[in-house]
Amino acid sequence: MNEQNNNTNAAFMEVTTRKVEGQDKKITAIEEKIKDIPANTELLHKVLRGVDGLRSDIKEASLVPDQLIQFSNRLELVKDLLKQPPINKVVHHHHIPKLIWISVGLFMALCLVCSGWYIAGTKLEGFVASDTKYRHLRLDTAHKGLQLYLDQLDSAYKAxxxxxxxxxxxxxxxxxxxxxxxxxxxxxxxxxxxxxxxxxxxxxxx
The missing domain is CATH 1.20.5 (Single alpha-helices involved in coiled-coils or other helix-helix interfaces)
Incomplete structure (x- = not known):
């Protein structure tokens, strides 16, 4: 039992000793680096300038995500519009063709012309009838008084x-x-x- 305890203590001491030695080496390395810092001041300045440049580049690059977000939002809007296409309402305007209007106008003009022809024909028939009657009376030469009266009418019409x-x-x-x-x-x-x-x-x- 005592031997087991001694072995355990020995192993523990060995591990502890190794860790302490490792820490001592790290401390020694840090001390050496600290001693070298004055000699590397110019290098540190270059590194700092490089870091500042990286910071400015990062600031400029930070705008890109905003643009990407806006572009993404627009794409989503277009996508929604494509999913719901606009409904095209077809309104039928019943336009009467010009040919129909022209036909109606020609028909009305034809009706007026036919009415004029009918009226003119009726008047012409009346004139022809009156002329025929007058000529018939002129042929009746046996009635001297009638012939004289017709002569008087002719003279009055001319005068x-x-x-x-x-x-x-x-x-x-x-x-x-x-x-x-x-x-x-x-x-x-x-x-x-x-x-x-x-x-x-x-x-x-x-």
């Missing part, structure tokens, strides 16, 4: 440029007078009917 206007006004006046006479006759008939009705009612009362 008075507004002869046609006066004839039309006179014709319109005759037409109005005829309508007035018809209205008067109708009122007279209604008055007689009322008188008869009043007489019958009077007889019933008596």
């Amino acid at each position: 008075h440029p507004d002869f046609r206007k006066k004839v039309l006004e006179t014709e319109e006046e005759y037409r109005l007078n005829f309508e007035r006479l018809q209205k008067a006759e109708r009122l007279k008939t209604e008055a007689k009917s009322l008188e008869k009705a009043a007489g019958r009612n009077k007889g019933r009362i008596n």
Whole structure:
């Protein structure tokens, strides 16, 4: 038992001795380095300048991560937009083609032209009819008085440029007078009917 304790103590002392010797060597090396510092002052200054340069480079390089972050954020935004593409709403504007407008305009113009042709044709037919009647009267040479009257009308038409206007006004006046006479006759008939009705009612009362 005592031998085991002695062996353990010996081993412990050996390890402790080695560690102490190692620490002594490190201390000796540090002391030698400290002694050499004055001789290496210029080298230390160079190292410090190099460190300062590295610090400035690090400061400049520190901006790069910020730019990368901004670029990354933009990429994320573009990615989100691509995931949700804009909805294209197609609005159908019903534009009437110009050809249809042109066709409508031509149709209206054709209607106006046809109306003008119809009116002109109607007037022409009236003139032809009047001319035919006048010529027929001229062929009846047996009526001397009629021929003289037609001659007078021809002379009056040539002498008075507004002869046609006066004839039309006179014709319109005759037409109005005829309508007035018809209205008067109708009122007279209604008055007689009322008188008869009043007489019958009077007889019933008596």
